[in-house]
Amino acid sequence: MSADEETDVCIIGGGPAGCTCALYTSRANLKTVVLDKNPFVGALAITSHIANYPGVDKSMTGTELLDMMRDQAIQYGTDYKKTQVFMVDTTSEDGRKIVYTPDGIFKTKALVLATGAMGRPASFKGEGEYLGKGVSYCATCDGAFYVGEEVVVSGVNGEAVEEALYLTKFAKVIHWITNSEPNMEDHLTKTLLDEPNVKQWPKTKLIEVLGDGGGVTGVRVKKRGEEEEEEIKVEGCFIYEAGSKPITDFLTSGAVDKDEDGGIVVGDDMMTNIEGVFAIGDIRNTPFKQVVVAASDGCIAAMSIDKWLKGRKSYKVDWVHK
Template sequence: MSDEEYDLIIVGGGPGGMTAAIYAGRAELKTLLIEKGSFGGQITDSLDVENFPGSPHLSGQALMDRFKEHVTQSDSVSLLTTRVSGIEAAANHRQIVHTRRRGDYTARAVILDVGAKPRQLGIPGEAEFSGNGVSYCATCDAEFFRNQHVFVLGAGNQAIENAILLTKCASKVSVAVMHDEGILDCNEVDRREAMANNKIEFIWNSTLASINGEDSVTSVTVRNILTGQEHDVDATGVFSFVGMVPQTDFLPDTLGKDVHGYIKVNRNQATNVAGVYAVGDCTDTPLRQVVTASGNGAVAEVNVERYLKETAQLEKIMADTSGNEAVMFYSPYDDESVKRLEHIEALLTPRYKVNLDDITSQSLLYHQLNIGSNFAVALYQQGHLKQVVDLTQDSAESKLSPVHQ
């Protein structure tokens, strides 16, 4: 294990992870950004990103190059290329990040930006011809199918955008769509463009029953999902865009995920594991775009800063075996508790060092102690919790008197 301890380790260098790294650099957090391959994620496959504010008509690779350049401007952020094999919680609010070839690393917090990969349908021939006619990236492989007939599976934004892209090389692009005629799941701009493109043929209410060939793809078998009828069509390529699968299999079962494997996060991008956050396509977000992933990264890093402040405060309280500490929990939106803060603090100050904890921004200890009130105080003596007093109760102040301590 590396002797170095990081404030933050970011696993994955997509737009969310790199944005988090930029924010971490500005906060001067000692940060390690680990990426298993090339930085940028799936967006690097896009030739034209039209909806990232301030950067119209940049390629995905060019946009991500700008992100990475921004990341490297910070002296507190280090980059490492290796594959992460797992993470586990350790003592004292630490996380251990395991890698396959570069050892283990310790951090006070972790942000996961592990992304997603193209979903495979399991069609006969799909796995067999992967890389030999079956592709999941038109930007990467369109050139190999110049003046040839190819099929596209899918009806969403990614499928239709790539079908349009493929017409620049292929002689014909057939799109197998399971919906009724005219119904696509993409945005209206791409729908109109695809419908008007004379190189694109839509085959409605259909899917592929098999992908055929010997050394490479030579034909596909098209199945009508309404009638069950099948027929073969000559084609040399199949591009599949039927959704994504989150790359979360290597993460511990204790990390909350939905039935599809996407990581569950709250509005702070926090997972159910304290100190672990997740951003981008691997999360249970309703929209997976560069701009939303970037926003996720900013939100996650800001909340990491709050978490680190809280854990440092907790460690200080637990380490103080010679004195008394009080942590007063309050909400700035509760006028009554705000009015009483100064008075309660005055009652405690002669015997306790008082720490204020705004539960709307700092909630780690608040949740650990399972405090139900939005105005309470936890009293520690020699690093040990003595009692928690609900300050909304009428008898609260009497419990804080020296007689009751």
């Protein structure tokens, strides 16, 4: 783990909300870092065409638009890091928020939560029961616990592939459960399948995570077209299936106010109930899940942060009527 880094603004999530906020805070000369789990798995990243974002051609893909947003923020000075946040501490006495990732610890004056709403409710039998006891959504956080063990990775998206590849450094066998066809054009998928300790289970569905008092002991799976379910003995189960729930699992339970559907509650300035902690985009779980809305939230939060950090009474826009 690298040494602690100090920033003015730390943004968790590099989707349109996070990138827009970073663009504005960087332009306001605030030292800004974006910590992004994976630029290919957020809601915009997986959108095939983005026909309704003002000013862009209807042929533009979500990934292309996101790349442009990220590049623009970086050009203005944002430090973009690909890493998954697994914990946040908002209780330190000096008011700084501490953000934990497998690649280092970040201390920040203002913290922005922008992780979207692609989280999954624990829906496989046993998934919720063994979450944190062998079930994980983060190989880069938990992979090192499985040296010489057998694990399962379930899912075919880019995140599943990268995380399974990461696990090849530690686990004895990675059972890769793929219900749909993985993208065989992708070089990382090919690299993964060439690894000697990866066993792919094609057309196979995860049915149940099995365990006992000590945690996960195996999984039950079912191959398409076959009657019988099979059991695989594993110590770890890494699940990468998309969902539609605000991603807040890295926050201490009860720390930030949420509504009954799990959306983070903010004021007009995008600040949560915790001073200096802001939430923007789909993580708010409003009915208005659109790229333009996420970008707008990012802009509002950035201007609020600038005012809040500089102790100003009014907002400063970066244009002036003459």
